[in-house]
Amino acid sequence: MHRPPSAAAEVVEELASVRPGLVDRFSAHLPGARAAVLSRLWRAFAHEPLPWIAGRETAGDGLVLRLRDGRRLTGPAADPYRTDAYVPAVRLDGVAYDDPARLVTGLGTADSAGFAAELGHSTASLALSRAAQSETVRESGPQHHPDEWPDSDWDWERRVVDGHPYHPNCRSRPGFSVAEQLAYGPEHGPVVRLGLVPVAAAECLVSGAWPRELRDGARLLVPVHPWQAAHVLTGRPREEGPAAHPLMSLRTLAVPGGPHVKTALSARLTSSVRDISVASVGASADVSGFGQALAKRLDGLLHVTGTLGAVAAGSPDLAAVLRESPGVYAAHGEHVVPVAALTGTGLPDSPAWLASFARLALGVGLRLLETGVALEAHGQNLLVVLSSSGEPLRLVYRDLADIRVSPARLARHGIAAPGLPARMLTDDPVALRRKLFGSLVGGALAATAGSGAALGKALEAAVRELPGTPDLTALREGRLPVKSLTLMRTSPRSTGDLWTELPNPLHGT
Incomplete structure (x- = not known):
């Protein structure tokens, strides 16, 4: 039976024409890109309410998913906050899969063909992004000293090579040819x-x-x-x-x-x-x-x-x-850094620094939430102003399009909100907390920490110094709401955000 060419094969064919010198580097980066996308996909399988999964159970150091059709999918235990590529392969009824697109095709769930194609594209595009990075940006490791840091906002953003830290479609850019990705993708450093x-x-x-x-x-x-x-x-x-x-x-x-x-x-x-x-x-x-x-x-x-x-x-x-530009809010010697780019500085390797940053970000987010505004403070919208020595001083937020605003909370503080779109307005505390906690704690802070253990320690240190509010109590005592990214992507007939709840990094349940 004729099989259509894979996304990776198509990229190789185009690269041979437009950038032949990248072909070998692209091929070398494919296994790592597959593991990165598969790790994001396995996180979704382990924690999202996907309709074709009947149950989940631990087995030693691993996880077993019981599918509704009787098959079993097995893989490593899934830390929902881990960001490295820790899943080299999973097994479907004993057969190993290291390619996320092939795995989804093998599962044969509803809408699997389209999703598998997107995963193939995400994998190939991620390998291309990694291949085209200069050695000084991609392969020399974190730049720990501020003197090594970029001096322009676009150079900071160029360092975010892998895209969304938890979405399997982290680098999916359908409709873009290889030449267009090279010409327009920030990680490739173009001038447009x-x-x-x-x-x-x-x-x-x-x-x-x-x-x-x-x-x-x-x-x-x-x-x-x-x-x-x-x-x-x-x-x-x-x-x-x-x-x-x-x-x-x-x-x-x-x-x-x-x-x-x-x-x-x-x-x-x-x-x-x-x-x-x-x-x-x-x-x-x-x-x-x-x-x-x-x-x-x-x-x-x-x-x-x-x-x-x-x-x-x-x-x-x-x-x-x-x-x-967020850079207008930096004084001489300061750096304005997108949170998504912080791992490239090496700063989050320090538990004390991570706790300080969590205290700043969570303190600002909770103060605004108590006032009546829930930011969508993910790693792209949220930036941090660092001192010349790297200490987190204050925050910068951009793009208010997806915030949520509580008229009732604002009114309690004597604040008017004329002219705001109706879609932004809600007094539902669940909706408000989902917006902030899902983006800030389950997104920006989690990805900066890189694991549930590191995130939990940073949050524990931070919340001890924050004023007690009903919102902080909800964060400390409940599970952590996050968007069901894969469920949303595989539910084309649903509109709006779909949510799930993750183990709380403050107490692990």
Whole structure:
């Protein structure tokens, strides 16, 4: 029977044409990429409420999953907070699988074909990302001394090579050719020339102040990503825009000496197609002002990057947001580092440093939550300002699009929240805590710690010094809510977030 070529084989074929010198390095990185994706997948199998799993039981140092069709899937015990590639293979009824795409194909569950293809793409793209990294960034290990650290925000983000620390689709970029990944992926270090699409100002929704340099008489010049211009906005005339550096989200780019430009990029990245909705553009100035005003109540421990201007030209396919660079909140000698890039500094290797960072991040998050705002403080949105010696001083938060706001809690503190989108508003404490704890504790802090043991110790040291609130009690006593990333990805008929609960790193149950 004819089998379609694997994603890895397709990458090798394209690399031989566009970058032949990377073929051998790509092949060398494939086994490690398979283990990294398989480890994320095994975490999901061990902890998410997947409908085809009937039960789970420990067996010595391992885990056995009983499938509803009678088969058994066995592998190592799964620490839900571990981030290294610790699963080289699992066994399905005794047959070993080291390739996550082949495993999902062998399981034959509903929607397995599409998910297997995405896993194959994620694996191949991850191997490509690792192969193309320079030796100084990827292979010399953590840079422990601040003098070795990058001096630009895009160089920090370039270091986040492996993508989402817990999502099996950590590097899935369907719709991107190998040449496009090399040209647009931040881990490859490219410079991207943005396009500028002229649109009559009367046809645009503008929020905030659209800058003079992006105006041409009665027309606005809307920044567009080259991929979007080539694949979605075909035929639209455009001018040459500024050179910029892509950041972790791929669609947001940093203009040297200028703002961060969030572009519309209608491609599926990790889990979903992300656009810039017309409604979010309309609310952007109000949301930005609200976030910055709230941050001022936290004694200088938090900054929120301001939205300078936003525009939508009739649809989510042609829209852009201009934001402050987080670097504007650093004093001389300080570094603003995305939390996702902290492991590259070596700082989290110190239990004392990790506890200090957890105390800062959790303290700020809980103060805001008690006031009425739950941040989605994952490793991409949350940044930390480090002193010249590496001590965590304060936080920077960017992209308020997915926060949740409690009008009732705000009212108790005498705070108004006019102009916020209805989808942000909820007084449900479960929804508010899920948003913060799932992103900050189960995401940013967990990935920084790298294991449940390290995370538990850091949290224990942190919570002893934090004011007691009902939210902190819920964190200490309950299980930890996190998004069911694989369940969401394999449930195409479901909308919105799906959740599960992990063992609490504070007490292990």
